[in-house]
Each structure stands twice: as C-alpha cells, then as structure tokens.
Amino acid sequence: MTAQAIGAGEARALGSDPGPRPTASRLIYFSSVSGNTHRFVGKLGLEAERIPLLSRERPLRATEPFVLIVPTYGGTGGAGSVPKQVIRFLNDPHNRGLIRGVISAGNTNFGDNYCAAGDIIAVKCGVPHLYRFELMGTSEDVDRVTKGLDEFWTRLSLPPQ
C-alpha cells in the first residue's frame, strides 16, 4: 500500500501523462499557424474544438459524434495531403468511431489534389465528404455549411427506416 501511494505521488510530482483531453464538441477542426481553417470555423459561430498543433500538447478525444473540418496540404497524388496532427487524432479508435462526416479546405490551384484530405478521410473512415471550400471560405460557404450541418445533424437523429 505504502509503496503504491508513493508511486502515485511521484507520478503526480513528475507531471505524468494525464491522457487525452475529452471533448463533447460536435465540430472538431485542425488549422495550421496560417489560420485559414480557424478563421472559417470562427465565422460559423458554432462551438468547435481545435486539434492541437504541437505533439507535446494533450491530444483530443471525442466523446460525442462529430464532424471534422480539415485543410488539405497541397501535395501531389495525395501523399502528405492530410496534416499529421489530423492523422494522429484519427489514429485514436475512439475518434474514428465517432466521426460522422468531413469538410475540407483547399485550393483549386492544386488540381486533382483539391481538398484531397477530405477524400482520403472520407474513404478511410467510411463517412461522407460533406463540403469543400477554398482557403478561409467565402460568406456563401459559411451560409451553406451552417445550414448543411444543421440539416445533417437533424437527419442523423431520425430513427433508421
């Protein structure tokens, strides 16, 4: 008993890994330091949680079904399109089990790699790629996503036919 108590105390003193940080947010997103996706999400006016940028930060763990918003890193042939922070987040089976859809950002200048991150995640997680927008999105994108998400969640709450 004594030994265990000391062990726990030591772990606290050393600031041991507190594990993933839970979030009940229905909207989870990633945005790099350039902040385009962060700006887009801000314009939606919905409660949202940002996937941490640095690997030393506590990772996120979803506790409720959510939609993911991700930027595409411009590559070729899909390689490197999904930001590594998002891969890390989705490598957690809890998070993969609760994702219900993905919205992606990109730039049509990247040709068939436009919004490839959304395509890859949709296939990998078996969820619909709900919407694509460019850079930080126009006001029209904001309207369509706000309305679209509202309808999407309503539809999901209906009992299966």
Add this chain to the structure above:
Amino acid sequence: MTSEKLKLLDHVQAINWNRIQDDKDVEVWNRLVNNFWLPEKVPLSNDVQSWHTLTPQEQQLTMRVFTGLTLLDTIQGTVGAVSLIPDALTPHEEAVYTNIAFMESVHAKSYSSIFSTLCSTKEIDDAFRWSVENENLQRKAHIVMDYYRGDEPLKRKVASTLLESFLFYSGFYLPMYWSSRAKLTNTADLIRLIIRDEAVHGYYIGYKFQKGLELVSEEKRQEIKDYTFELLFELYENEVQYTHDLYDVVGLSEDVKKFLHYNANKALMNLGYEAMFPSSVTDVNPAILSALSPNADENHDFFSGSGSSYVIGKAVNTEDEDWDF
C-alpha cells in the same frame, strides 16, 4: 533613369536548418522542393497538331497571353521574390524566397519552350514586341515594380501576393479554356504546374505578410488594409482593360472577368482579408473550373445533394503511412 542603391541584407549568419523559428518555412520549403519540375519533362511537341487547328487569330491571342505571363514571371523571378529577402523575419524565409525566385525563372523560361515548339521565330518576335508595346501590360508591370522598389516591407508583400494570386489569371484562363476544348492539352499540363506553384507562393508570402502585420500598430494595420484594397482596385481596373485588349476578338472577355473576380477573392484570402467580389460575379464557367481542378464542381457538395448515401463510420486500424493514398 535614377540610380538606386541595391537593397541587400546588412548582416548574414550561416543558416542553421536544425534550429527553426517558424515551422511554416520548413513545410513550404519541402513543398516547393517536392513540386519541382522542368518544362523539358512535359511533352509539348504533342500539341503541334492541335496548334494548327487554331485560327491565326487564336494563335496570336495565345502567344500574346503567354508573353504577358512571361513578363510577370520575369518580374517576380528577378525583382519580386528577391526584393522580399531583406525583409525576411527568419533566415529560412530568406532561403524560401530564393527558391521562389528560381522557380519563377523556370516558369518564365517554360513559355519560351512552348513558343519554340509551336511557333516560328517571326511569330515569337512579334509577340514579344506586342508585350513591350501593350500599354495595359506595361502599366501592370510598372505598378508592381514601383512597390517592389518602395521602402515598405508590408506593401511589397501585398504587391507580391496580388501578382502571384491575381495578376496571372487573365493569362491562365486561356490554356484552361483550350484544355476544356481538348486543345493544347500538354501545354495546359505545364501551365497547371505553374498554377500549383503560384498557389504555394501566394499562400506563403500572404502568410508572412500576416505575421508582419502582427508586429505593427492597429493604426498601421488599417492603413495597410486600405492600401491593399486600393491597389487591388487599381490593378483590377487595369486587368479589365487588358482582358478586353486580348479577349474581345474571341468574345471571351466577360467569361475571363469572372475568373478575375474569383481569383481576386483568393488573393485577398491569402492576405487574410475577406473575399470582396460577391458570388454573383465569381461564377466561373464550370468548364474552366473543371479544367483547373476536376473535383471542384457542385456535384461534390453533399449538403446540396440528397445525402441518402450516408453510411455509419466503421473504425479500421490505421498507421501513419495508410494516410498517403
């Protein structure tokens, strides 16, 4: 001609890529290196037959458009990207600008590859002469060059981003148009490589602009914002005239202008500002958009479809490398 003192860095230290202040520098450097290409890799000669299906008027238009683009790439390669080096916030940012400058020179040279493959020496000379004589093309070069020579780092970045993300598009429209009609498709492939590069350049310079804005007063920020919109309007007015100079003969000017609006919005977004042109004037011809990016059309918008294909997520094990498709 006034003699100007060349602005160079006052002090240079050996660059240490093992100590990074801004991860974006490394990310963009890697992206640019991975995207590296040369015109010799594109089989332009496969377009010779297609070139001869164009009318003389269409051929002349195409050559003029490409000399205009050559001028912009030359400016950006020899003056624009280089002028940003003394203002860099990190040594790695300086290195990225040297990469951008070199790639712009590759772009400029690639138009000459297209010309030498498709046209006669006389036609090429005529087109270059046109580029020197066209007032609106020269005015656009002058406006941008003035800011590159000025002493305001933030304004230089604005001018540079507007060049990378807006001024090229009156020209880029045409190869996309030909491509949508199954003409000059190899040339279009080469232009798509340029378009991809310009997106990274515009994104990066726009990002560094926003980092620079964080360091100045609120008053200065407002001044720079006003300046950005004024410069965009000035360049836009000129682009509209330039567009008419080029495209009126083939009746495409109105279509090109929508493409200009659409790209002006993206240039503003690269600088961190909201889009300015409303969606009613940015409805780019779907054929052009799809020549640019095959999955940019409305059919890919789940929200406006029935959405009946929805399936519940099934968790599969994933490794990092699984995410590279």
